Amino acid sequence: MNNLAVVYYLFFTSVIAVAAAVNTSQTITHFVNGLSLSSADSRAIQGRLLGNVESLEVVFSGASIASSIVVQLACYTAQIVLGTSAVASAGNQTEVEGTWSEACWEAPTCTILPNSDQDVSLAVKIVNFFQTKFAVRSGGHSPNPGWSSIGQPGILIDLKQLNEITVSSDAAVVSLGPGNRWGSVYSALAPYEVTVIGGRINDVGVGGLILGGGLFHLSGEFGLAADNVQNFHVVLANGTIIDANSDQNTDLFWALKGGGPNFGIVTRYDLYTIPVYNLWFEVLYYTPDQVPDVLDAFAEWQTNGASVDNKSTVAMVISLDSVVVGLLYSQPTATQPAAFAPFYDLNPAEVALAGSNGTITELMELFGETGSTAAERHDYRSASSKVDAELYKEIYAFWVEQATSVYNQTGANQTFVLQPIPGSLIDAGNARGGNPLGLPYENMQWWTTLIDWVDAADDDLVRGVSIATTEKWQSLATARGSASDFIYMNDASRDQNPLGTYGSSNLAQLKAIAEKYDPSKVFQRLQNGGFLLSTA
Incomplete structure (x- = not known):
C-alpha cells in the first residue's frame, strides 16, 4: 500500500x-x-x-x-x-x-x-x-x-416486592402480584370463604406456577390455575404495559396460559375465585410392601371414581420408606365418599387423619409442605401416561431399585408421585377458552419426582435415576399402548422440552405470538433460562 x-x-x-x-x-x-x-x-x-x-x-x-x-x-x-x-x-x-x-x-x-x-x-x-x-x-x-x-x-x-393481594367487592376475583407465595394467598382469601386454583405447596411463587399451567388439588373440577385467570397485566419487551384477557390481546391471553416466560413479564394476575372453602379430607399411611396394591387402587379410582365424581381427588406420595395417600373431596360430607372405595378395601398401616370436614386453610397447612430442607440441591422430572395399573407397578419396581441404590451411595431422597389428570380437567379449561397445552381428552396421570441431595459431586448420579425412569416410562408405555408424550412444564427438568409436547400446531402458534409481541426476541435472546420457544 x-x-x-x-x-x-x-x-x-x-x-x-x-x-x-x-x-x-x-x-x-x-x-x-x-x-x-x-x-x-x-x-x-x-x-x-x-x-x-x-x-x-x-x-x-x-x-x-x-x-x-x-x-x-x-x-x-x-x-x-x-x-x-x-x-x-x-x-x-x-x-x-x-x-x-x-x-x-x-x-x-x-x-x-x-x-x-x-x-x-x-x-x-x-x-x-x-x-x-x-x-x-x-x-x-x-x-x-x-x-x-x-x-x-x-x-x-x-418480583418479590410486587406482593399485593386485592379482592373484588363481590369476592369473585382476586388480583395477585407475582411476588406472592400461594400460602399467603390462601390465608388472605380465608375470611371470604373462597379460594383459587393455585399451587399445592405454600412456598411456591404465584408467577411461575401460573405461566407453566398450575396443577391444584381441585383441578379435576375447576381446571388448571392458568385456566382460571381472568386477566394478565403484562410488561412487553419494549416496556409497553398491556392487559391480556378474553377481550383484549386474546392471542397473548391464550399463550400465557401455560406458554411459560416467553412473552413478557406479568406484573398482576387477576384470578377467578372458586366457591370452595369447606371440604372433606383424610390421610392414610401404607407400607412400602403395599405399593402394588395402592397403585391398583389408584388406577381403579381413576377409572371408576375420578371419571364419575370430579369432586374427588387423590394426592399420593411414595418415598423409599413410606406411602402417604391423601383423599380429598371438594365439599363437606358426613360419610366417606364412595369414589374412594378402592383405598378402603386395603388395610392402611395407619390412619394418620380420620376422614373429617375442614377448610382449605387447614388442608394447606396439612398438605402444603414438601418436607424438603431449603438448603439442599433439588430437582424434578416429568412424564405422563394413560391409566394403566400394570404399567404403574412396573415403573415403580424399576424406580425403587434405582433410587434405593443411589440413596445408599449418596443419601439422596427421592419420591414417586402419580398425579391424576381426568378428562373433566380438560372440560374445565375449554369452558374458559382453552390453553396451549394440547392435552388429549382422556384419563391420564402426570408422574413426577422430588429429589433432594447435598453434594454437587453427586448431581449426575442422583439425577440419573429420574432420567432413566422417564425413559422407562416411554419405552414400557409405548409397548403397552399407554404412552403419552406430554411433559408438564412445572415438573420438567432442565434438559426436558415441555413446549415441544404441546403439539406442532400449538407450538407454531406460540412462536408466532411471541414474534408479534416481542419482534426483537428479547425474551428469547437475553433471558438466561426457562423453557424458551427458541429451544423448543
Missing part, C-alpha cells in the same frame, strides 16, 4: 469511527431522554455512558450481548432510575439464596427489585437497551439452574 493509499485508508476509517461514535451518542441521548429523569440524573447517566462509548458500540452493533462493563453500566443506570433501594449489589447473599435449590444459587451483577409495573417497565427498557442477559424471579421455586437465577455478567429482576 503506497503512502497515498495509507492516508485515504486512515481518513475513511477515522470518518467511519466518528460516525459510529456520533450514532452511539445519539442513541444514548435518545435513551436517557426517554427515562424522564431530572436534569442532574440525566447528565450523570449520559456522562457515564459516553465515557464508555466503545463498549456500547459493540453491543449496539449486534456483535455481542453485554460485557461485564456494559452490565455494570446497566446496573448503575438502574440505581439512578429506580433508586438505590430497588437495586441490590452482587454481594447481597440474601438475594442469591432467594432461590429454593442450592444448585441455583448464583450471584448476578445486580438485582433489580421493582415496586410497581412502571418499575418493571423501566427495568425491561434498561435490559433491552444494554442488551443485558437477565433472569426473572417470582418465588424462585424452580430447581432448574438459571431459570430464576443468573450469574455474572447478568441482572436478576426479582
Whole structure:
C-alpha cells in the first residue's frame, strides 16, 4: 500500500469511527431522554455512558450481548432510575439464596427489585437497551439452574416486592402480584370463604406456577390455575404495559396460559375465585410392601371414581420408606365418599387423619409442605401416561431399585408421585377458552419426582435415576399402548422440552405470538433460562 493509499485508508476509517461514535451518542441521548429523569440524573447517566462509548458500540452493533462493563453500566443506570433501594449489589447473599435449590444459587451483577409495573417497565427498557442477559424471579421455586437465577455478567429482576393481594367487592376475583407465595394467598382469601386454583405447596411463587399451567388439588373440577385467570397485566419487551384477557390481546391471553416466560413479564394476575372453602379430607399411611396394591387402587379410582365424581381427588406420595395417600373431596360430607372405595378395601398401616370436614386453610397447612430442607440441591422430572395399573407397578419396581441404590451411595431422597389428570380437567379449561397445552381428552396421570441431595459431586448420579425412569416410562408405555408424550412444564427438568409436547400446531402458534409481541426476541435472546420457544 503506497503512502497515498495509507492516508485515504486512515481518513475513511477515522470518518467511519466518528460516525459510529456520533450514532452511539445519539442513541444514548435518545435513551436517557426517554427515562424522564431530572436534569442532574440525566447528565450523570449520559456522562457515564459516553465515557464508555466503545463498549456500547459493540453491543449496539449486534456483535455481542453485554460485557461485564456494559452490565455494570446497566446496573448503575438502574440505581439512578429506580433508586438505590430497588437495586441490590452482587454481594447481597440474601438475594442469591432467594432461590429454593442450592444448585441455583448464583450471584448476578445486580438485582433489580421493582415496586410497581412502571418499575418493571423501566427495568425491561434498561435490559433491552444494554442488551443485558437477565433472569426473572417470582418465588424462585424452580430447581432448574438459571431459570430464576443468573450469574455474572447478568441482572436478576426479582418480583418479590410486587406482593399485593386485592379482592373484588363481590369476592369473585382476586388480583395477585407475582411476588406472592400461594400460602399467603390462601390465608388472605380465608375470611371470604373462597379460594383459587393455585399451587399445592405454600412456598411456591404465584408467577411461575401460573405461566407453566398450575396443577391444584381441585383441578379435576375447576381446571388448571392458568385456566382460571381472568386477566394478565403484562410488561412487553419494549416496556409497553398491556392487559391480556378474553377481550383484549386474546392471542397473548391464550399463550400465557401455560406458554411459560416467553412473552413478557406479568406484573398482576387477576384470578377467578372458586366457591370452595369447606371440604372433606383424610390421610392414610401404607407400607412400602403395599405399593402394588395402592397403585391398583389408584388406577381403579381413576377409572371408576375420578371419571364419575370430579369432586374427588387423590394426592399420593411414595418415598423409599413410606406411602402417604391423601383423599380429598371438594365439599363437606358426613360419610366417606364412595369414589374412594378402592383405598378402603386395603388395610392402611395407619390412619394418620380420620376422614373429617375442614377448610382449605387447614388442608394447606396439612398438605402444603414438601418436607424438603431449603438448603439442599433439588430437582424434578416429568412424564405422563394413560391409566394403566400394570404399567404403574412396573415403573415403580424399576424406580425403587434405582433410587434405593443411589440413596445408599449418596443419601439422596427421592419420591414417586402419580398425579391424576381426568378428562373433566380438560372440560374445565375449554369452558374458559382453552390453553396451549394440547392435552388429549382422556384419563391420564402426570408422574413426577422430588429429589433432594447435598453434594454437587453427586448431581449426575442422583439425577440419573429420574432420567432413566422417564425413559422407562416411554419405552414400557409405548409397548403397552399407554404412552403419552406430554411433559408438564412445572415438573420438567432442565434438559426436558415441555413446549415441544404441546403439539406442532400449538407450538407454531406460540412462536408466532411471541414474534408479534416481542419482534426483537428479547425474551428469547437475553433471558438466561426457562423453557424458551427458541429451544423448543
